[in-house]
Amino acid sequence: xxxxxxWNENRHEQKNPVVxxxxxxxxxxxxSSFLKGEKVLVKTATLDEPxxxxxxxxxxxxxxLIWWGHLAHDEVSDEIVEKVKQRVLEGMxxxxxxxxxxxxxxxxxxxxxxxxxxxxxxxxxRLWVIDPSHPIVEGIGExxxxxxxxxxxxxxxxxxxxxxxFMSWFEGGxxxxxxxxxxxxxxxxxxFRPGHETYPTYHNEEIQQVxxxxxxxxxxTKRDYPVYGNAKPLEEIKPKN
Amino acid sequence: xxxxxxWNENRHEQKNPVVxxxxxxxxxxxxSSFLKGEKVLVKTATLDEPxxxxxxxxxxxxxxLIWWGHLAHDEVSDEIVEKVKQRVLEGMxxxxxxxxxxxxxxxxxxxxxxxxxxxxxxxxxRLWVIDPSHPIVEGIGExxxxxxxxxxxxxxxxxxxxxxxFMSWFEGGxxxxxxxxxxxxxxxxxxFRPGHETYPTYHNEEIQQVxxxxxxxxxxTKRDYPVYGNAKPLEEIKPKN
Amino acid sequence: xxxxxxWNENRHEQKNPVVxxxxxxxxxxxxSSFLKGEKVLVKTATLDEPxxxxxxxxxxxxxxLIWWGHLAHDEVSDEIVEKVKQRVLEGMxxxxxxxxxxxxxxxxxxxxxxxxxxxxxxxxxRLWVIDPSHPIVEGIGExxxxxxxxxxxxxxxxxxxxxxxFMSWFEGGxxxxxxxxxxxxxxxxxxFRPGHETYPTYHNEEIQQVxxxxxxxxxxTKRDYPVYGNAKPLEEIKPKN
Amino acid sequence: xxxxxxWNENRHEQKNPVVxxxxxxxxxxxxSSFLKGEKVLVKTATLDEPxxxxxxxxxxxxxxLIWWGHLAHDEVSDEIVEKVKQRVLEGMxxxxxxxxxxxxxxxxxxxxxxxxxxxxxxxxxRLWVIDPSHPIVEGIGExxxxxxxxxxxxxxxxxxxxxxxFMSWFEGGxxxxxxxxxxxxxxxxxxFRPGHETYPTYHNEEIQQVxxxxxxxxxxTKRDYPVYGNAKPLEEIKPKN
Numbered sequence: 001x002x003x004x005x006x007w008n009e010n011r012h013e014q015k016n017p018v019v020x021x022x023x024x025x026x027x028x029x030x031x032s033s034f035l036k037g038e039k040v041l042v043k044t045a046t047l048d049e050p051x052x053x054x055x056x057x058x059x060x061x062x063x064x065l066i067w068w069g070h071l072a073h074d075e076v077s078d079e080i081v082e083k084v085k086q087r088v089l090e091g092m093x094x095x096x097x098x099x100x101x102x103x104x105x106x107x108x109x110x111x112x113x114x115x116x117x118x119x120x121x122x123x124x125x126r127l128w129v130i131d132p133s134h135p136i137v138e139g140i141g142e143x144x145x146x147x148x149x150x151x152x153x154x155x156x157x158x159x160x161x162x163x164x165x166f167m168s169w170f171e172g173g174x175x176x177x178x179x180x181x182x183x184x185x186x187x188x189x190x191x192f193r194p195g196h197e198t199y200p201t202y203h204n205e206e207i208q209q210v211x212x213x214x215x216x217x218x219x220x221t222k223r224d225y226p227v228y229g230n231a232k233p234l235e236e237i238k239p240k241n
Numbered sequence: 242x243x244x245x246x247x248w249n250e251n252r253h254e255q256k257n258p259v260v261x262x263x264x265x266x267x268x269x270x271x272x273s274s275f276l277k278g279e280k281v282l283v284k285t286a287t288l289d290e291p292x293x294x295x296x297x298x299x300x301x302x303x304x305x306l307i308w309w310g311h312l313a314h315d316e317v318s319d320e321i322v323e324k325v326k327q328r329v330l331e332g333m334x335x336x337x338x339x340x341x342x343x344x345x346x347x348x349x350x351x352x353x354x355x356x357x358x359x360x361x362x363x364x365x366x367r368l369w370v371i372d373p374s375h376p377i378v379e380g381i382g383e384x385x386x387x388x389x390x391x392x393x394x395x396x397x398x399x400x401x402x403x404x405x406x407f408m409s410w411f412e413g414g415x416x417x418x419x420x421x422x423x424x425x426x427x428x429x430x431x432x433f434r435p436g437h438e439t440y441p442t443y444h445n446e447e448i449q450q451v452x453x454x455x456x457x458x459x460x461x462t463k464r465d466y467p468v469y470g471n472a473k474p475l476e477e478i479k480p481k482n
Numbered sequence: 483x484x485x486x487x488x489w490n491e492n493r494h495e496q497k498n499p500v501v502x503x504x505x506x507x508x509x510x511x512x513x514s515s516f517l518k519g520e521k522v523l524v525k526t527a528t529l530d531e532p533x534x535x536x537x538x539x540x541x542x543x544x545x546x547l548i549w550w551g552h553l554a555h556d557e558v559s560d561e562i563v564e565k566v567k568q569r570v571l572e573g574m575x576x577x578x579x580x581x582x583x584x585x586x587x588x589x590x591x592x593x594x595x596x597x598x599x600x601x602x603x604x605x606x607x608r609l610w611v612i613d614p615s616h617p618i619v620e621g622i623g624e625x626x627x628x629x630x631x632x633x634x635x636x637x638x639x640x641x642x643x644x645x646x647x648f649m650s651w652f653e654g655g656x657x658x659x660x661x662x663x664x665x666x667x668x669x670x671x672x673x674f675r676p677g678h679e680t681y682p683t684y685h686n687e688e689i690q691q692v693x694x695x696x697x698x699x700x701x702x703t704k705r706d707y708p709v710y711g712n713a714k715p716l717e718e719i720k721p722k723n
Numbered sequence: 724x725x726x727x728x729x730w731n732e733n734r735h736e737q738k739n740p741v742v743x744x745x746x747x748x749x750x751x752x753x754x755s756s757f758l759k760g761e762k763v764l765v766k767t768a769t770l771d772e773p774x775x776x777x778x779x780x781x782x783x784x785x786x787x788l789i790w791w792g793h794l795a796h797d798e799v800s801d802e803i804v805e806k807v808k809q810r811v812l813e814g815m816x817x818x819x820x821x822x823x824x825x826x827x828x829x830x831x832x833x834x835x836x837x838x839x840x841x842x843x844x845x846x847x848x849r850l851w852v853i854d855p856s857h858p859i860v861e862g863i864g865e866x867x868x869x870x871x872x873x874x875x876x877x878x879x880x881x882x883x884x885x886x887x888x889f890m891s892w893f894e895g896g897x898x899x900x901x902x903x904x905x906x907x908x909x910x911x912x913x914x915f916r917p918g919h920e921t922y923p924t925y926h927n928e929e930i931q932q933v934x935x936x937x938x939x940x941x942x943x944t945k946r947d948y949p950v951y952g953n954a955k956p957l958e959e960i961k962p963k964n
Contacts, residue, residue: 089836089880091374109834112908113812115951126475128636128657129467133332133427138462142637154610154649155624155949157812157908162883163403167636167649167657173957175610175649175657185835185880186374221379226370226878228838234367234896330595330639352591353667354571356710369877369898383878395851395890396708396865398571398667401644408877408890410898414716416851416890426594426639467637469597475655573856608957611949615814615906620944645885668856703861708852716849 002219003041005062006032007053009069010046012197019197027068027195027202034208040215047072054080059087064215067106068195070099081105089185090225093218095211098195101156106191109184110158117153117174124171125149125194127178131165136179136190136213144206150196152176158191168193179210181217186225188218243460244282246303247273248294250310251287253438260438268309268436268443275449281456288313295321300328305456308347309436311340322346330426331466334459336452339436342397347432350425351399358394358415365412366390366435368419372406377420377431377454385447391437393417399432409434420451422458427466429459484701485523487544488514489535491551492528494679501679509550509677509684516690522697529554536562541569546697549588552581552679563587571667572707575700577693580677583638588673591666592640599635599656606653607631607676609660613647618661618672618695626688632678634658640673650675661692663699668707670700725942726764728785729755730776732792733769735920742920750791750918750925757931763938770795777803782810787938790829791918793822804828812908813948816941818934821918824879829914832907833881840876840897847894848872848917850901854888859902859913859936867929873919875899881914891916902933904940909948911941 008028012019023030028044035042043062045053047069059065065084069076081104088094088109096106101114127144129137144166153174159182166179178193192210195201202208249269253260264271269285276283284303286294288310300306306325310317322345329335329350337347342355368385370378385407394415400423407420419434433451435442442448490510494501505512510526517524525544527535529551541547547566551558563586570576570591578588583596609626611619626648635656641664648661660675674692677683684690731751735742746753751767758765766785768776770792782788788807792799804827811817811832819829824837850867852860867889876897882905889902901916915933918924925931 111832111834113951117951117954119954119956121956126655126657130636130659131424131642132464132467132637133424133429133462135462138464140464142465142467151954153954154612155614155951157949157951159882159905159907160613160646160885164642164646167659169651169655169657173608173651174954175608175651177612177649182882183372183374184882188374221374221376223373223379223381224383226373226383226880228836228840228878228880231840231842231874231876231897233842233844350593352593354710358710358713360713360715362715367896367898371877371900372883373878392713394713395853396710396855398708398710400641400664400666401854401887403642405883405887408898408900410892410896414849414892415713416849416892416898418853418890423641425641467639469595469599469637469639472599472601472633472635472656474601474603613906614946614949615909615911615944617944620946622946624947624949665854665856670856703856703858705855705861705863706865708855708865 001039001041002215003061003063004035004066004215005043005045005058006035006066007045007068009072010048011071016197022198022200023202027197030202031066031211035212035215047075052076052080054084056083059083059092062087062092063219064093064095066095066097066211067100067103068097069103070197073103076104078104081108085109088187088189091186091220093187093215093220094189095214095218096189096191098193101191109182109189112159113157116156116176119151119172121151121172122148123151126169127166127194128169129165130167131163134163134165135217136165136210138213139209140206144204146194146199146201146204148199149194149201152178152193186221190214190218242280242282243456244302244304245276245307245456246284246286246299246305247276247307248286248309250313251289252312257438263439263441264443268438271443272307272452276453276456288316293317293321295325297324300324300333303328303333304460305334305336307336307338307452308341308344309338310344311438314344317345319345322349326350329428329430332427332461334428334456334461335430336455336459337430337432339434342432350423350430353400354398357397357417360392360413362392362413363389364392367410368407368435369410370406371408372404375404375406376458377406377451379454380450381447385445387435387440387442387445389440390435390442393419393434427462431455431459483521483523484697485543485545486517486548486697487525487527487540488517488548489527489550491554492530493553498679504680504682505684509679512684513548513693517694517697529557534558534562536566538565541565541574544569544574545701546575546577548577548579548693549582549585550579550677551585555585558586560586563590567591570669570671573668573702575669575697575702576671577696577700578671578673580675583673591664591671594641595639598638598658601633601654602678603633603654604630605633608651609648609676610651611647612649613645616645616647617699618647618692620695621691622688626686628676628681628683628686630681631676631683634660634675668703672696672700724762724764725938726784726786727758727789727938728766728768728781729758729789730768730791732795733771734794739920745921745923746925750920753925754789754934758935758938770798775799775803777807779806782806782815785810785815786942787816787818789818789820789934790823790826791820792826793920796826799827801827804831808832811910811912814909814943816910816938816943817912818937818941819912819914821916824914832905832912835882836880839879839899842874842895844874844895845871846874849892850889850917851892852888853890854886857886857888858940859888859933861936862932863929867927869917869922869924869927871922872917872924875901875916909944913937913941
């Protein structure tokens with residue numbers, strides 16, 4: 001049983017009827033709805049809840065955190081971001097979606113600006129599978145096509161992904177590394193590009209399948225946290241033979 | 242249910258009573274014995290069987306192939322090696338153990354000499370975990386200690402591992418990249434260093450745990466094989482919107 | 483002084499007046515012409531010369547080999563390919579251009595099929611810079627645009643590049659990893675996609691700049707070849723203090 | 724001409740006569756002394772100078788920054804760290820030495836705790852070359868041996884190095900990834916482990932050679948900084964053909 005918490009800024013849904021029509025339960029509601037199943041237990045959390053819905057109790061009971069934010073990255077408290085980061089380094093999986101590239105948590109884990117090019121012009125997007133043997137693309141065809149999406153273009157200022165899963169083609173002429181994995185401390189991270197709030201991207205079944213696969217991929221590996229600091233001589237622990 | 246075939250050269254066991262005492266059922270017997278379980282179905286195959294035990298029927302019914310060879314790499318037929326390679330590129334997982342670094346199949350998939358330094362002098366070996374978030378080290382402590390093993394030392398002439406899971410320390414002064422993953426085509430590969438035939442390494446429970454974990458990690462991802470070759474215009478397939 | 487040998491199949495130039503018009507001195511002639519300079523010494527070699535122009539004397543006097551082939555990969559002798567591979571593993575740099583993805587030497591060093599999608603339909607190509615800090619993109623803008631090129635599309639069946647320098651966008655809807663580096667043994671390899679024989683790609687100054695940069699990047703590192711094989715105890719060489 | 728600034732905390736040298744005897748001009752003095760040459764221009768900067776010696780004027784005139792710190796990481800001002808980080812992301816090379824693994828600048832660029840095991844017990848250290856084709860090991864033999872050093876052991880909590888150049892063996896039984904490269908934004912980073920203040924490590928000629936090589940490797944690539952943000956349609960810039 002993987003315990004997933006879907007975090008959403010949940011502001012566009014309050015302000016913009018276009019977004020509310022697409023996601024009447026919020027983006028977090030849509031994502032939690034397709035994730036729920038036999039092997040996954042899902043909670044949601046949003047920016048305007050106390051502690052952004054991410055109390056110690058919630059974080060300590062979360063195996064995988066999904067993050068969608070856009071307008072209000074600056075309103076996320078540094079203290080909560082620091083706690084989330086600690087949990088990722090301890091092993092909690094993290095899936096960062098779309099405009100989450102500019103969230104404090106993602107920038108802090110990447111160490112770079114995470115900047116990119118963007119354009120809202122109803123570009124068609126094709127996400128090509130680059131890494132066919134990766135569990136994140138199980139059940140996915142050669143590419144996923146989204147009729148209309150916001151364009152994100154290179155250069156995307158991230159560390160070179162440890163595994164590059166998807167590359168996007170945009171009608172207007174750009175490309176983008178749109179599915180990227182990282183390991184940081186004991187935790188695994190997946191960045192997945194699609195999901196601008198004014199398009200029904202999270203209703204697309206292949207996009208849903210990728211996120212389901214990613215939940216399993218980023219789920220924690222069970223083992224003790226490494227020991228750091230001043231080390232005794234190993235010979236004191238185990239005598240030489 | 243993951244279908245595993247354990248391939249062993251099975252020559253040392255015929256010639257050397259020391260080896261036979263340690264592995265009375267052969268190295269393949271020892272490995273298949275600890276792998277068998279609810280979720281894994283195990284077969285064995287050896288060099289001196291017809292087609293080295295790797296007929297098309299066997300290969301096509303294998304999800305994960307484990308390879309142990311040493312004395313007789315040259316006796317493995319090029320035709321069989323080519324078939325195994327095709328199966329790996331199609332998605333069959335491959336675990337190469339110890340002296341299998343010099344097997345035709347490993348060298349062919351790596352593209353390098355796969356050469357290294359070695360010494361048989363009862364060196365103590367410690368395999369330190371380098372990648373704590375990787376599923377292959379689930380349940381493993383900070384390091385695995387083997388009282389006596391053959392030494393393998395750098396430089397190990399392999400492509401830089403995509404994921405470096407273990408690094409070995411040897412009593413005599415050398416280090417070695419002893420747990421390495423690769424993805425080739427649709428297949429996943431794990432090279433795991435320990436297992437010289439004159440030591441009871443495959444009876445060590447932590448070594449067994451690593452191999453069990455690796456079986457799951459290299460198991461195939463279920464999706465269609467990519468389409469290659471002359472491509473129709475995408476616009477003929479899906480009209481522009 | 484970097485000693486470069488430009489190898490070309492040189493068959494299209496003999497058969498196809500379109501190609502001959504674009505490259506009257508052959509593709510090898512065009513490439514060697516822009517490479518020549520104060521710090522680079524250039525030779526050429528072609529398929530139909532004795533030993534394909536790649537005698538031991540030539541190979542041993544080559545720091546960087548550039549490879550363009552397409553129609554006649556099968557006519558390149560296995561013996562010469564093996565010698566080239568040995569030289570790369572010893573440290574000779576290798577730049578593989580365009581349809582060289584299917585050459586024996588590239589497939590042998592990669593260990594995969596190196597297959598891809600292709601289409602000859604005058605697609606516009608944009609090569610976006612993905613790795614802005616890499617010496618291979620020195621002096622290059624955000625992207626290189628080629629008005630017409632052959633399309634190469636993913637999935638490209640190569641090992642994940644160690645460094646992904648360029649990603650191509652094609653007008654017809656595909657993307658491609660078009661600038662990829664690898665290290666194999668003591669040698670460095672750069673694969674660079676553009677250069678279909680019926681387009682004037684190698685007359686493009688930015689394409690030329692990339693190849694010039696790549697020559698410097700793949701040039702050998704000066705140090706002794708590693709020692710492999712049966713190792714003496716280090717303690718015999720240097721006593722314990 | 725590469726412009727190098729060697730930054731040193733310069734506190735041990737003031738407090739500890741053992742360190743002052745080994746490095747009478749300070750660690751920064753020793754490093755700048757062996758770096759000076761025809762192609763390198765060297766300045767130094769230390770913690771207790773105004774702005775830690777890293778004014779905007781100095782940073783803007785620095786191609787490569789070398790960083791040694793240990794006791795007083797917390798005394799480095801966040802504002803200066805942020806400026807250094809910006810310069811690295813813009814292209815300034817960064818070489819982080821030894822206990823600099825715990826500096827604010829390194830942790831901020833890595834995104835992890837950068838924690839490790841350590842022991843001061845005069846362990847012998849051998850740094851084995853793992854990546855023989857890398858320019859950073861030019862002129863270096865199979866390993867560098869240091870008679871006595873502080874031990875650093877795995878797990879080292881860093882992102883997987885993009886290139887792993889050296890692995891250390893320690894007499895007490897540990898291993899460590901002791902030469903690691905990263906690219907962040909437009910900048911290149913090299914972490915190099917040796918150099919505890921109570922040992923004469925920076926007087927070792929092979930260690931000096933590695934740092935000299937690293938200066939050239941991390942030096943900036945000359946090209947325009949990428950453009951980020953709201954993108955015009957490419958079709959407005961270059962009409963479709």
